[in-house]
Amino acid sequence: MTRQAPTLEDVAREAGVSRATVSRVVNGIRNVDPAIQAAVRGAIERTGYAPNRAARSLVTRRAETIALVVSGAGDDSESEQNLFAARVLADPFFGRVVSGVVGFLRPRSMYPVLMFAETGAARRDVVAYLRQGSADGALIFSTHAGDPLPAMLAEESLPCVLFGRPALPAPVSYVDLAHRDGARLAAEHLLARGCRRVATITGPLDLPAAQERLTGFQDTMARHGHPYVLSAEGGFTADSGASAMAGLLAGHADIDGVFAANDLMAQGVCRTLHESGRRVPDDVAVIGFDDSSPAYDCRPPLTTVRQPMEEMAAAMARLLQEQIEGGRTRPTSVIFDAELVVRASA
Amino acid sequence: MTRQAPTLEDVAREAGVSRATVSRVVNGIRNVDPAIQAAVRGAIERTGYAPNRAARSLVTRRAETIALVVSGAGDDSESEQNLFAARVLADPFFGRVVSGVVGFLRPRSMYPVLMFAETGAARRDVVAYLRQGSADGALIFSTHAGDPLPAMLAEESLPCVLFGRPALPAPVSYVDLAHRDGARLAAEHLLARGCRRVATITGPLDLPAAQERLTGFQDTMARHGHPYVLSAEGGFTADSGASAMAGLLAGHADIDGVFAANDLMAQGVCRTLHESGRRVPDDVAVIGFDDSSPAYDCRPPLTTVRQPMEEMAAAMARLLQEQIEGGRTRPTSVIFDAELVVRASA
């Protein structure tokens, strides 16, 4: 930054027109004489002009930026903010989410600001960030049921869209999956394979998604003459899946089918099964959920219920954009369908 | 946003002082009478004032934002921009990087803007983004040797810091690891275990880091009487590690020690070894590099060369900050030490 960056004024002088005209050309507004338009473009080229974002934002009242926030439910005492970020990023789920968001934003020359909000202070920072106009809205990914952030944003009428129905009711828009149907697909597939003794490893049951996957699975099994389904609660991590499976196996050695509420846990399940000398899928069929990278990294590759994460994330961004542009509109929700992806594990 | 957001003016009126005074209080500048300070704080509280970022940036000429960019070396024809993002995020390496960056930024109330620059157009967008003042500088993580972005930024004197020495020489600051030393630690450990027939699986050899890990390993082996080391080039992915190992094994069934240039490949190596009926570490000892999540997710957990990623990423952010604040200073580099983490695989 040795020399001062050229401004609209400089370009105007160079092109022999007014600032307003240059502004019109830059913003692609019609009603500008083609000749002048060319002159202006030439001047922009020559001066190496780049519009100043802050100045534009000041008048348009738009940051043209959105925040991608991953929030937890910790309180201020917790100083593990960083571990939280690392843990979230380690979840393969996240890569697909970012990919979907970026896919929507990039064509619009926008880039997401990454925020992790595990503590109360961090959540207040998110609210402040939006109130300052640093971002026009937020895409929220809650990792815990007790997350107060959605309500905080709704309270201030700050534009936001959640991934998944909020566990704590709040008047906000969200994008979700038909979890029950997804679980049903898994149940039917296990049944069709001839599994007679099935179990499910659930996610944290205070999360609506985990609850619905369980319910959908149980209901379908019940409808097919299996009123009771073995189950154990996991934490959506591979280790939790592995130990939940070990626990189940200890009491029920004859399990021949398992539905894990996400791929990471299914991966853990496979590990435990393998260590106990059982073959997948011959001895025990395993189905995961999400269709994220562990699904195909797993040996054997996992049969899983696909959640169209990229599309869902893109839909969130679209909804947010509409909310930002349209001013106050009431909350909406978009529900996507799940799909069974059959690989080797079941 | 029903009612207009309160401005400095409103707070000033409410507190019965001038805008300047309110500004001083907000920015924590001394020389403000404690009583007035309290009055102003009260007014801020009552009005619910939040400073407008754009207005501030306009005058301070600081966005107080930095870009975290992951760049590749693709050209414009490539339309796989999204896959690129997903692939990068899937790499466990990335979570630690973000964690380190966020750890440095958060206390300063800053958040990184995430950008993926795999195509030429995307790289130009990164440059434009910085030139517009949307971000004050960039943290660059190149995934390919031919990445032209560093040079592009240097050309425009835009503040940036790279992760790793640039493969294409460019006058930019960077933070790196003493790769050679790290590889030496791995070699010595394998030797100390009594391995006689060792092999190494390298990363893409056009990357300086991969090259140095190989050189460091070979040199140490040579110094200990092993002038020739078997090697195969991988692509830093688990699959590439698995197949490189299979290839090596085909020609040399007696391999008893392997050094993989990253954990992901080491994981693939373990998989291949396991499938070939060999035990790790009894039949073959395996050492990885990075100490990222696959290292402890792997069975057995990997002995690996730890790269203090979080600290490195934080150092990058610090260097960038200095560069932004200090104006033009010449490129610097900071090199971190590697450390051997002994687990079960070797």
Place this chain on the structure above:
DNA sequence: TTGAAAGCGCTAACAC
């Protein structure tokens, strides 16, 4: 179709 001019909300001299 183009230009003149009025701010957007804030900081930073400078004066008091």
Place this chain on the structure above:
DNA sequence: GTGTTAGCGCTTTCAA
């Protein structure tokens, strides 16, 4: 220690 004032670079009426 506090207020006054002049912009920062841009968009956007409003006239011409």
